[in-house]
Amino acid sequence: xxxxxxxxxxxxxxxxxxxxxxxxxxxxxxxxxxxxxxxxxxxxxxxxxxxxxxxxxxxxxxxxxxxxxxxxxxxxxxxxxxxxxxxxxxxxxxxxxxxxxxxxxxxxxxxxxxxxxxxxxxxxxxxxxxxxxxxxxxxxxxxxxxxxxxxxxxxxxxxxxxxxxxxxxxxxxxxx
Ligand SMILES: [Fe+2]
Ligand SMILES: [Fe+2]
Numbered sequence: 662x663x664x665x666x667x668x669x670x671x672x673x674x675x676x677x678x679x680x681x682x683x684x685x686x687x688x689x690x691x692x693x694x695x696x697x698x699x700x701x702x703x704x705x706x707x708x709x710x711x712x713x714x715x716x717x718x719x720x721x722x723x724x725x726x727x728x729x730x731x732x733x734x735x736x737x738x739x740x741x742x743x744x745x746x747x748x749x750x751x752x753x754x755x756x757x758x759x760x761x762x763x764x765x766x767x768x769x770x771x772x773x774x775x776x777x778x779x780x781x782x783x784x785x786x787x788x789x790x791x792x793x794x795x796x797x798x799x800x801x802x803x804x805x806x807x808x809x810x811x812x813x814x815x816x817x818x819x820x821x822x823x824x825x826x827x828x829x830x831x832x833x834x835x836x837x
Contacts, residue, residue: 662691665719666712667814672719683722686736693773698746705815713811714740720807721783721800730799731779738783739804741770759791 662672662684674680690696699711708716721739725732744766749758767784770776776784779798786796789805796802 662715665716666708666811666818667716668719670719672715679723682732683719683736686722686733687718687740690737690740690774695744695746695769695773696740699744702746702748703750704743705812706819708815708819710743713815714743716811716815717742717804717807720810721803724803724806725800728799728803730803734777734780735783735800735803735807737774738776738780738787738800739807741774741776741780742766742784742787742804742808744769744784759788763788763792 664671670677670679672680672683675684696711696714699714700709702710704710704713718736718739722732722736724730725735743762745762746769747754749762754761763785767776767781770784771781779800782797783801783804786792786794786801787805787808789796789801796805
């Protein structure tokens with residue numbers, strides 16, 4: 662684990678207080694096979710689902726301290742909020758993916774750890790306003806905000822690097 666996309670904090674830097682605290686909050690979750698396996702799935706255009714979950718977890722942790730939520734619960738719910746193992750771009754689901762995957766992520770998360778009621782709420786409602794009901798806890802607000810922020814960064818960053826690469830090649834070939 663190196664960084665959350667868009668963050669200057671190296672999450673392996675044990676001299677950084679945010680990195681140390683954040684690692685302490687989620688280290689046990691990263692050991693689960695169910696979490697590690699998220700690295701095999703693409704979430705947003707070349708960003709793996711594991712990296713997306715780390716991004717959301719880290720930003721949930723940071724947002725939590727601003728809005729008065731519990732940073733540990735926010736970080737843990739952020740890491741587990743997309744704990745599902747199918748390719749949402751291709752695989753068929755019983756309901757629309759946007760409605761279905763929060764319920765599945767909650768079900769999967771319950772199988773590996775005990776969740777507090779605010780962690781459950783944060784996972785289930787992270788797609789707000791698409792999912793039923795308003796987030797009931799500050800931790801849920803932190804996770805839903807972090808998810809939108811991280812997803813926007815991932816899409817913009819990847820499209821940015823994609824087009825920058827194309828432009829670079831265009832000029833590189835032009836100089837030959
Ligand atoms: Fe999601
Ligand atoms: Fe997400």
